[in-house]
Amino acid sequence: MEDLKKELKLKIIEALNLEDMSVEDISDDEMLFEEGLGLDSIDALELIIILDKDYGIKLTDSKDGKKIFRSIETMATYIAEHRSK
Amino acid sequence: MSASSNKISVYVSRGNCLSPMGIDVTENMNGLIQGEIGISKIVDQKLQEDSFYGAIVDKNRLHTSFQELNYVGEYSDLEKMMLITVDKIKSEFKVLFKDDCGLIISTTKGNIDELSSEVDEENYALYGLANKIKNTIGIATEPIVLSNACVSGVMAISVAKRLIQSGSYKHFVIIGADVFSKFVFSGFQSFQAISNQPCKPYDKSRDGITLGEAAAAIFVTKNKSLIDNQPFYELIGDSSINDANHISGPSRTGEGLFKSISNAIKEAETDKIDMISSHGTATNYNDEMEAQAFNRASLQDVPLFSLKSCFGHTLGAAGLLETVIALNFSTRNMIPPSIGYEEHGVTLPLNVSKSFQQKEINVILKTASGFGGSNTAVLFRKGKSNEK
Amino acid sequence: MEEVIQPFYLEKENRMKNNIIHYCNIKDGSVSVNGKSLYVNTVEKDFLSFIKTVYKQFDLAYPKFYKMDPLCKLSIVAASILLENTGSEIDPNMALVLSNKSSCIDIDRKHQETISQEADSYASPANFVYTLPNIALGEISIKYKLQSENSFFIFEYFNPKFLIDYTNSLIDLGKSNRVLSGWVEVNENNYNAFLFIVEKSDGIELTQKNLIKLK
Structure with a gap:
């Protein structure tokens, strides 16, 4: 699980061009959107692609996304349960 | 300087268009009045495995119509669409084209799909497209490309109006066009913005856009007498x-x-x-x-x-x-x-x-x-x- | 921070004409405002490395910079330096008129590469959103809260006549009192930004000759 979280942080930093950040800068329970990391709707779409491409999870309802993308913790838990890759 | 008083009046006329609904504005209007639409189910596995909805021009018809214009040389589908659409304006005002008539090309991505093949920059760059159209229809002034996303076509009319009102030009021909490209389709797919049905603006069950391709052209002038023998509009x-x-x-x-x-x-x-x-x-x-x-x-x-x-x-x-x-x-x-x-x-x-x-x-x-x-x-x- | 260029050679009647009040250049590894060099870095030949050093040098502190495509990076850096180093107040009605030769070709190429890989072709929304040149206008507008006239034009060569004609029309027709106009070109490691602000006040006469000289 810890490996998966670290892997996710690296992927997010790369896909979202968060060049100034390192894995240590993102805590597991920090909010990814709004007041936390401050990601926006385009970033959410990138996260959806990461789920699909790297873990074989297809998200169709954007409402699910809100819960899943709350934090690294919630993302990792969801991926661990649903991944097909 | 008094900006609002003594403003020069600017008019538009001779609008034409080409879409899946028809090769000219008459065909398009007839189709619309009969309740037809240009959107249909498309099967093209280069774009997507499953079928999807889109508004795509019949290319056989496009090529046949283009041959009738007798231009020599290689032209992309986009360029053919533009040249067919502007032809009526060209035949009527070619004297002005050789003089001080401006040309505005309104497009977002031009010949963008050419990027995927090994060709010279002129083939996909927007300035290359503009130069080619300018030379083919015989416009003497430097072509202006307006690339301002989805407002480009309306903004082009506004830009022409302003440049005429401030005395820089007397007339403009505006051509707007974009094609259905993998470049744009894949992008809107990644935005999850493509509708699973022909799009339904303002409807409760709307679920996104349907992409299409088309060309349109219009003539803009301050000289009303050039155009008032047909329907025209003041901006x-x-x-x-x-x-x-x-x-x-x-x-x-x-x-x-x-x-x-x-x-x-x-x-x-x-x-x-x-x-x-x-x-x-x-x-x-x-x-x-x-x-x-x-x-x-x-x-x-x-x-x-x-x-x-x-x-x-x-x-x-x-x-x-x-x-x-x-x-x-x-x-x-x-x-x-x-x-x-x-x-x-x-x-x-x-x-x-x-x-x-x-x-x-x-x-x-x-x-x-x-x-x-x-x-x-x-x-x-x-x-x-x-x-x- | 920077002194305004004194229009000592201006005739009195020019005072009610549209003049260039400030300008900024980023080219050949150097940044200058109103003709005065503020930063030189000829070591970084790679555009993205160079523009990042400029971003850091001028303390622009706008993390969204990292997400932008090369055209937006060049545009936002040039506009920020121009607006923040000339002591000019931000006018929310200031219009933006930008132009270039290559549109947003670098990010176009990147998006095209992504979708050309047959097996693994996931387009990136973060790239696709930048594949329009006028996004650079949007980014400047967002950063400085400019709810104003915005247009992006493409020409094969720098076109001073057009920029003057259109800038003048915006001011003279009452669409805006002030216009930020110019050229922002980037194509791989070739780049050139020349932005200038025009309004009806003392400044450098807005002529083709002057624009060519200042670029």
């Missing part, structure tokens, strides 16, 4: 105000569109608008944003229609194509239905047209909004033509 107000909010998401309050409409109305000194040809892409946020803006401008009772459900979203062509169609309906004193609109799906009232209505039309508002936070509004007033 009476225009404005383009940025939302300054988000690069891809429309403003929740419709700020930029509201300001654009208000400025255009102020310049035109009339708020008596007979119909609105709106942007209406059928994404959740865009249509809601427009409803906010039209209500803030107190235009919620004016008959309104989106043409995206007929032609799809044709990007850089859209604003010009929809202007040409709206003006042609206005000439017939007709308001077309906004196809696909069944159950009201925005939170504020709008008078979305459900069927063909016969009504005297004098003033038309055309609006568009797009990525980058851009918005444009232009007001047209019907001129009294001396048509025989």
